[in-house]
Ligand code: ATP
């Protein structure tokens with residue numbers, strides 16, 4: 001029945017000169033999300049973005065993909081017609097017949113929106129005219145303008161689009177409309193959710209994964225790649241960097257107090273992340289930290305860890321409970337992958353009794369026995385793009 005999907009986005013972002021780039025980003029995101037489909041045309045028509053397909057069979061799969069694209073607030077499967085009153089009426093009647101096959105319809109209403117004022121018939125008049133045609137085509141129905149079983153929407157733009165449902169989608173802003181950031185992506189539950197939340201605000205995400213191969217396995221790699229792919233359904237293309245920080249852990253183990261291991265390792269991770277982010281024109285880091293969840297996420301620990309770098313760190317989960325984070329992970333579809341068994345580099349080298357109140361002085365003193373710059377260089381030389 002349908003040959004096109006109409007996508008609407010939040011009016012609020014459409015004002016002024018941002019509008020053009022907003023729409024452009026959205027079209028790019030849609031193009032990426034639908035890259036597997038052939039015979040697709042994506043274009044703008046008076047404030048909406050349309051995805052037309054020559055393959056009606058792809059329609060439901062296209063809709064599933066489009067539900068997840070940040071920046072779209074609603075989509076409507078639609079029929080595209082010429083802007084000719086008779087052609088529109090014919091299709092509206094056809095759509096009504098199709099809907100009536102699927103569900104019981106006693107009452108209906110037609111709503112016309114005339115974006116193109118050159119269309120010769122006023123919206124109200126045209127709705128009445130179409131309503132009349134539908135009534136005469138089907139006997140047992142009535143018009144109800146307040147609470148109809150079915151509403152037929154006729155949207156007159158450069159072309160005309162007829163639809164009967166608005167599907168609410170994830171919302172947010174188009175990825176790429178609000179800067180770039182580096183997500184520290186582990187194989188856990190939290191960091192994918194953190195990336196999702198920031199990307200939803202229009203930020204283009206890239207990801208960095210630290211491992212300690214051969215202490216962590218290839219399988220851990222694959223898990224992170226899978227998480228990246230799941231996130232890409234919402235966030236668009238994500239570049240995934242990996243770095244081996246084994247040398248850092250070895251040095252810490254050799255020269256520092258065991259209970260400081262996690263804090264020291266985290267400071268190194270932040271420095272490396274900051275450096276790669278800067279070199280690749282990213283403005284902030286993102287982590288999945290949640291206040292008080294583990295020893296390295298107390299206020300004191302976070303302060304000492306962040307002291308190692310200048311770049312701001314976004315922590316969208318900071319005030320969420322683990323159960324709330326898990327709910328969100330389930331909603332977005334990353335949870336099942338996150339809980340697969342894997343060997344996290346931080347748990348491999350985790351101390352038995354990590355500090356919860358680290359002192360910066362003491363940490364700085366420990367660090368002074370390490371060749372910080374040299375270690376960072378060694379690790380950065382293991383950089384790979386997965
Ligand atoms: P997650 O579920 O995201 O792994 P977590 O509850 O296990 O989080 P931590 O292990 O303390 O918490 O990690 C806190 C944050 O630090 C993570 O959310 C992630 O952003 C970052 N991080 C931790 N380990 C890694 C890693 N191996 N590679 C990249 N980032 C990491």
Ligand code: MG
Nearest residue numbers: 186187188344
């Ligand atoms: Mg973790």
